[in-house]
Amino acid sequence: MSIIRALKVSVLAGTLFAAGAFAPGSGSTAVAAQDVSVCLWGTITGPDAILNGMSYGARDYFEYLNQFKGGIAGQKVRTLLLDGRYKLDEELKIYRRCVDQEQAVFVSGWSTGAVKALRDQIAQDQIPFMAQSHSSEVLDPVKLPYIFIPGPTYEQQMVIALRALKQQGGKTVAVMHPDNEYGRGPVNVVRQSGLIEKTGLKLADTIEFPFDTQDLTAQMLRLKSRNPDMVYVQASTPQLLVILRDAAKVGLPAKLFVGNMYNISAAIPEQLGKGAEGFRTIQIYADFGADIPAMKEIDAFRTKNEIAKQDVYYMKGWFQGIVMAKAIENAIAKNGGKIPDDIRSFRKAVRTEMTSLRSLDVGGIVPEANYDTHQGTTLARIAEIRDGRYVPVSDWIDAR
Template sequence: MKKISILIIASLIMTAGFFSTASAGEIPIGIWGTLSGTDTDVNGMSYGPRDFLTYANEKFGGVMGHKYVPILLDGKNAIPEEVKVFKRLADVDRAIVINGWSTGGTKALRDQINTLTKIPYLGQTLTKDVLDPKLYPFIFLIGPTYEDQVVIGLNWAKQQGAKTFAFLHADIEYGRGPVRTAINEKVPEKLGLTIVGDIEYPGASPDFTSQLLRIQQLNPDYIYIQDSVNNTIKILRDAAKVGVPASKFIGNCYNFSHLITDTAGKDAEGFKALQINADWGEDIPLMKEIMEFKKTHKVAKEDTYYVKGWVEGKIIHEAVSRVLKKTGGKIPELAAFRQMVRDEWENIEEFDTGGGTPPLTYKGHQGHALARILEVKGGKYVPISDWIESN
């Protein structure tokens, strides 16, 4: 009898250790973005997941009665600040999932994410350097990597008859990394293209005239911009000044922004960018969710990046929901919860985002690998290709 009692007590202790009682009823989700400083033009994708999780609380009661606590912090697009924010979200706020930001910040944290903290991490970066389910089993991306996008852009240009190409990018890892990979892997040569220039500039530069004069001298058929909205606006402005037409430029997915067309005006006519998710205002089920939310809440950014963030909130919700369905609605202790979310995330297949993206499958930790080319015509982005996969 005494032996049986000891076994029962031991079982209760083990169960108490597996299921958390410290924050019963709450599911903290950490988010950081660039809320101040450079790159704020695309930070709608940090407000989007916060707002979806708030919407899930109000619409569905969270998950099986447990409410999300989305915690949005400012990483200021600075690696030391992002590291500090990550540690706070992981160790102090005890987040179950973290939705992080930059390429440099994610690369600086990748070992900690995967070997020390072991927390599911959804990056806003799309660098190939963190996409490896074996090396980085806790890191997930939503769509085609920057390197995938370079391949799609170069291949499209080749199909248009291009023979020469140049890269234009900032002096940070986000700018350098994908270009370095493409050159080292000889992607242009494999496509029959000659790279005539790899031109770098200070990320916070107010003027790009010298770089654009160099582009003018090289006269490539196309130029690929590996940067984001703010700098692309200045690039197109200064390109027009030196006589390089916008039609020669192709930008990655963080150049599909109506800020570019609204600010650059005629200087953006003919500019091309890659699209990996739906735009604000499209007639899709996801947009109906956002408009329902907007009736009672202020939406910080009405753009394609907010839509991307909303999708990210949906996928986090899906992974968490799958765990709690398996536990019968009980919240596991922190380490177990994080591990179970990671495992469920990896098993997601053909997840319908309501039209926000192509269906997402996470066996390879990359939700999808599709993009299409848009061109500015009459001040608006117009699709000029079908959805393309990098391979």
């Protein structure tokens, strides 16, 4: 007898719970698009949170439009920023919420692992998707017509560094990467493409290390014994801190190491001091505070709002916001200034407008944006830490 009651109670509780917590979205599948909804997820907490300026930047650009420009085409944009925590299951869950409950017209998501896992579903769902990941495995305008990335792929960034090494007369390179999709994926692509040999370099060693690593002293000793002319690191800032710190422990100089776009962080010179001098990295977006038109908008936004992370990644996010908003704006304009009634056709129109963006002025964050290739820009330059600051040491290089 008691189990019946218990079950009744639990079922009742479960139903109430479900109804209470999830009611706002249920049944919304059939509802026509009435507003402009943009759904983003970042890594607000989690191992990669130090880079989260980029999800704040994109969200803030839409908020800027709402506060200063009356939204897009007179419509306020509904933004939702969620925390994917760099956890795959959380990100898969959030994706469903964005697509179905939030009825987003543009979704932006974080980790390479998640975007790669979702890529076929994104094509199937026909939802414009701005990836924070620059993996070449999610960039394919034909097979993955709805995924856009905001710059050179990780692989292209690696090639820029390899060519620079060759120019300086280097002969051998070692590669280090963490044991996650972001680390291993791009390195594998480059290894298997034979690009290193084609550049005229020899791969001295590839060292994989745990993503949550705390100590890499022994790996640094291994690196020292292989004596490469350059070490390319495909990692995020927290791991790079460990690498440079432990390199100093065994007497390897920071100038040996080259990182990618995710290693521009004030934390590196701040925490490592002299141990960071000479470290080089790939830069795609303008610095926060640079003398460019976009910064004027950000400054205006800053008078009324707080900006949590003022760095180059915030600029990246702002750039993504600009291109997403432009595509949405053009789609609405093409529809006679009205939001399309049907969310599916709205999404399709936004995708079409996105691919038609050419030579778009993005306030100087990057020279210009072109989305026919789904990549935005392929320009990057090399920056080096000198006296505790990142200084550009090359011109803009086209990564293609």
